[in-house]
Amino acid sequence: MDKKMLINGQMVESGQWVDVLNPATEEVFARVPRATETLLDEAVAAAAAAQKAWAVTSMAERRTKLEALSAALAENEAELARLITLEQGKPLPEATGEVQWSVGYLTHTATLELPDRVIQDDDDFFIETRHKPLGVVGGIIAWNFPLLLCVWKIGPALMAGNAIVLKPAPTTPVTALRLAEICKDIFPAGLVNIITDNNDLGPAMTAHPGISKIGFTGSSETGKRIMASAANTMKRVTLEMGGNDPAIVMPDVDVQAAAEKVYGGAFLNAGQVCLAVKRAYVHETIYDEFCDALKRIADQAIVGNGLEQGTTIGPIQNRAQYEKIKGFLDDAKASGTVIAGGDVADRDGYFIRPTIVRDVRDGDKIVDEEQFGPILPVISFANIDDVVARANDSDYGLGGSVHSKDVAMATDIAGRIESGSVWVNQQLNIGPHIPMAGFKGSGLGVEQSTEGLAEYTQIQVINVARSA
Numbered sequence: 001m002d003k004k005m006l007i008n009g010q011m012v013e014s015g016q017w018v019d020v021l022n023p024a025t026e027e028v029f030a031r032v033p034r035a036t037e038t039l040l041d042e043a044v045a046a047a048a049a050a051q052k053a054w055a056v057t058s059m060a061e062r063r064t065k066l067e068a069l070s071a072a073l074a075e076n077e078a079e080l081a082r083l084i085t086l087e088q089g090k091p092l093p094e095a096t097g098e099v100q101w102s103v104g105y106l107t108h109t110a111t112l113e114l115p116d117r118v119i120q121d122d123d124d125f126f127i128e129t130r131h132k133p134l135g136v137v138g139g140i141i142a143w144n145f146p147l148l149l150c151v152w153k154i155g156p157a158l159m160a161g162n163a164i165v166l167k168p169a170p171t172t173p174v175t176a177l178r179l180a181e182i183c184k185d186i187f188p189a190g191l192v193n194i195i196t197d198n199n200d201l202g203p204a205m206t207a208h209p210g211i212s213k214i215g216f217t218g219s220s221e222t223g224k225r226i227m228a229s230a231a232n233t234m235k236r237v238t239l240e241m242g243g244n245d246p247a248i249v250m251p252d253v254d255v256q257a258a259a260e261k262v263y264g265g266a267f268l269n270a271g272q273v274c275l276a277v278k279r280a281y282v283h284e285t286i287y288d289e290f291c292d293a294l295k296r297i298a299d300q301a302i303v304g305n306g307l308e309q310g311t312t313i314g315p316i317q318n319r320a321q322y323e324k325i326k327g328f329l330d331d332a333k334a335s336g337t338v339i340a341g342g343d344v345a346d347r348d349g350y351f352i353r354p355t356i357v358r359d360v361r362d363g364d365k366i367v368d369e370e371q372f373g374p375i376l377p378v379i380s381f382a383n384i385d386d387v388v389a390r391a392n393d394s395d396y397g398l399g400g401s402v403h404s405k406d407v408a409m410a411t412d413i414a415g416r417i418e419s420g421s422v423w424v425n426q427q428l429n430i431g432p433h434i435p436m437a438g439f440k441g442s443g444l445g446v447e448q449s450t451e452g453l454a455e456y457t458q459i460q461v462i463n464v465a466r467s468a
Contacts, residue, residue: 001030003173005196006180007039008046009189014039018198020174023089023315024305024349030087032173035195037204040165043193044210047136047163050190055133055161062159063110065187069154070106072182073099073147080147083175085306088146089314089350090269092306102151108432109155112453119461126464131457133161134236135212138205140226141176142218143169143317144272150176152447153215154183154192160456165193165211167201169218171318206230213237213456217274220396220441227444238445238455241438243398244278244370246391247427248381248413249290250404251283258403259293263376265401265427267301267354270313271374272321274442275399275421275428279367280378281387287380291339291358294378298340298354305349315350316373322350325373328366329355332375336360341374362390370396384413392418397439401427 004011016034021027035043054062073080077099084095114131121127139153150166157164168176173196180194195201202222206214206229213236216226220241230237247262266277282290306314316322332338332355341355355375360367366377381387391400400419404410407424414422420437423429430436435451437443446452 001174003030003032003177004180005033005035005039005177006184006192006194007043008193009184011181011184012039018170018173018196020087020171021318022086023317024307024351026348026350030174032177032196034198035201037201039195040201040204040208041210043165043195044136044208046190047165047193048210050188051133051135051161051163054158054163054188054191057161059113059159062161066106066110066155066159068186069151069183070103070110072186073106073151073179074103076178076182077103080175080178082307083178084146085314087172087174088143089317090306091311091314094269094314095306098145098148102148105148105432106151106155109159109453112159112450114160114450114454114457124466126462126466128462130460130462131160131454132460134456134458135162136210137162137164137213137215137456138208138211139164139166140202140205140214140216140218141166141168143172144269144274146172146175147179149217150179150194152217156453156456157215158187158191160453162213162456163191163193165195165205167195167197167205170197170199202226203229206235207232209233211235215456216240223443236455238447238452239443240274240436240447241398241441241443242370242372242396243274243276243419243438243442244368244394244396245275245399245401245419246417247277247280247401247403248387248391249280249282249286250402250406250410251285252405253286253403254405255286255289256293259290259297261403261425261427262401263294263297266376267298267313267374268428270316270352271376272317272372273428275430277376277401277427278370280376281381281391282378284380284382287358287378291356291378294356294376295340298356301354303345303351303353313354313374316352317350319350321372322352325352325371325375328369328371328373328375331365332357332360332377335364335366336377362393368394388413388416392416395441398442399423
């Protein structure tokens with residue numbers, strides 16, 4: 001299957017192609033164009049032209065267009081879910097959930113508003129703040145959620161009155177280009193542009209003088225490079241990056257129930273989630289029991305092609321990440337005791353069983369670094385203050401969780417965790433109405449909700465003297 005890019009309302013090729021692999025088979029199933037810097041320039045110019053008219057459209061009209069996109073995604077749910085599984089690898093039910101989440105996100109984003117705020121209104125002055133569009137937004141996204149991350153950029157960018165040039169990850173571009181076909185029939189020409197590359201156009205986007213903001217979801221190292229590149233043109237940036245999220249499990253929990261929550265938070269999408277549990281701190285009095293419970297759950301996982309019925313864990317999305325995770329497996333075996341998984345399947349595809357490793361400690365690579373794959377280290381602790389300090393001793397601060405029957409105590413501990421989102425007795429409860437941000441090296445700015453929408457605008461103050 002060959003797909004085309006969307007530039008200025010037209011589906012276009014480039015004369016050069018990039019192969020797209022199915023990570024479950026390592027076979028090429030699609031080709032996408034490789035955009036040049038000239039085509040990037042054309043997309044930015046088209047976006048700039050379209051944005052001028054879009055900026056003065058009413059919020060009601062913007063809302064109608066986003067609702068139309070949401071409805072179109074719902075109508076094409078089965079096709080989009082299958083494309084997600086083919087290129088990303090996740091089980092088809094998870095892919096279907098991604099489409100449904102995308103629909104819900106757009107529907108909610110269409111309801112958001114940024115009303116003017118009156119600061120002073122008296123005989124002397126009328127002063128108010130307004131939110132103005134930035135212009136052209138550049139969206140750069142990772143490969144773990146090929147559709148959801150697209151709409152996370154498109155929704156707020158357009159609702160705030162901007163145009164967008166979106167670049168999906170080169171290993172998962174197919175769903176984005178199917179989205180482009182849908183957008184072509186909904187939005188004015190040039191308002192939404194979706195281009196694909198061979199992982200080589202990012203620097204040109206982040207340095208482009210015609211792009212006013214970069215919205216990025218991906219690794220922290222890439223985010224740092226984007227921030228540095230954007231500085232020369234004073235671009236706004238929103239960076240949603242990696243995490244090494246701790247889960248703290250107190251001794252009073254229902255062990256089986258808590259283990260199921262932690263496991264679900266760690267192994268969704270084969271662990272390829274920024275907000276996944278990356279390290280579990282379990283109180284020493286229940287440590288053995290909790291590890292055994294995690295092992296039982298992990299041993300029941302069905303690893304396979306995401307299109308096969310019953311599969312619960314799909315492949316790692318790409319070879320580079322697969323090789324990286326194999327390195328973490330080696331460290332896990334050297335540092336601790338692997339009690340579940342640890343195996344690399346002798347078959348085509350990038351498959352690794354869910355792996356639980358115990359008897360590891362802070363300072364081990366498997367604990368200190370983000371795995372971004374199906375491996376969970378489990379660390380014992382005895383003291384609350386000590387475990388909070390250990391949980392916070394990280395360059396990351398994206399998410400975290402605390403599990404205890406004493407909700408008040410758990411909530412107090414949660415407030416001490418240096419992360420943008422901390423859950424109590426749950427995992428990965430995110431939503432379009434809930435702001436999402438990161439501490440430290442996990443991000444800059446806010447995604448989701450009204451706060452996320454505001455990131456796509458510039459504050460303007462109108463200050464009127466009542467008397468001339």
